[in-house]
Amino acid sequence: xxxxxxxxxxxxxxxxxxxxxxxxxxxxxxxRQISELFTTDIxxxxxxxxxxxxxxxxxxxxxxxEVSRDLDKSVAEANSFSDKIxxxxxxSKYVKxxxxxxxxxxxxxKEDDLCTANDVEGNINLYIVRTDNDLEGYTPVLQNxxxxxxxxxxxxxxxxxxxxxxDGAVFIHELGHxxxxxxxxxxxxxxxxxxxxxxxxxxxxxxxxxFAKVYRSYLHQ
Ligand SMILES: [Zn+2]
Numbered sequence: 001x002x003x004x005x006x007x008x009x010x011x012x013x014x015x016x017x018x019x020x021x022x023x024x025x026x027x028x029x030x031x032r033q034i035s036e037l038f039t040t041d042i043x044x045x046x047x048x049x050x051x052x053x054x055x056x057x058x059x060x061x062x063x064x065x066e067v068s069r070d071l072d073k074s075v076a077e078a079n080s081f082s083d084k085i086x087x088x089x090x091x092s093k094y095v096k097x098x099x100x101x102x103x104x105x106x107x108x109x110k111e112d113d114l115c116t117a118n119d120v121e122g123n124i125n126l127y128i129v130r131t132d133n134d135l136e137g138y139t140p141v142l143q144n145x146x147x148x149x150x151x152x153x154x155x156x157x158x159x160x161x162x163x164x165x166x167d168g169a170v171f172i173h174e175l176g177h178x179x180x181x182x183x184x185x186x187x188x189x190x191x192x193x194x195x196x197x198x199x200x201x202x203x204x205x206x207x208x209x210x211f212a213k214v215y216r217s218y219l220h221q
Contacts, residue, residue: 023177029143029145033145037214047085047213048221049085049124052126053092054118056114062162077168099114127159127160128161136161137158137164137171139174140154149216
């Protein structure tokens with residue numbers, strides 16, 4: 001019986017583990033806060049988030065033309081799901097650093113080592129980083145107490161691998177996390193993985209817009 005139980009736990013563990021994105025999900029209290037948003041009235045004004053881009057390389061500098069093409073595709077995708085929320089790249093620069101995605105998500109120290117000197121206050125800081133595995137993206141998020149976002153350092157970072165950037169749907173997936181979303185298994189949904197993705201459902205769109213208004217208001221114009 002014990003063996004069966006541990007097998008079930010192991011299967012659950014592996015199924016719950018997403019190889020492509022390891023961003024934390026809202027917990028029970030976080031989900032309560034998010035469901036409360038649905039009864040919160042928000043104004044209808046458009047939100048614009050400025051994005052500062054950092055192209056992180058180690059030995060070989062990637063061609064900016066290639067990065068720009070993939071970045072344009074990812075940003076266009078992020079701007080396509082709602083008229084009420086827009087993302088505008090306001091700066092991009094190269095950063096020479098040996099960071100790789102898997103290390104960043106395992107170590108806040110490594111994350112800060114790359115980001116603290118580069119983060120632009122008031123913007124979403126998008127770091128395009130190298131990866132040595134299937135990991136495509138990572139976003140440091142709170143699992144609850146979202147009202148603390150403006151008081152904390154380094155919570156405006158989104159990490160996308162070069163491969164993830166060329167996919168086009170990874171940046172918008174990470175932005176989904178940035179605005180309170182967890183994962184889903186619905187294929188084609190931006191918050192799923194291992195399949196083609198091109199849509200949010202109505203609940204997710206509402207969550208993003210309300211979360212952005214209420215908990216990320218310190219960032220939008
Ligand atoms: Zn994810």
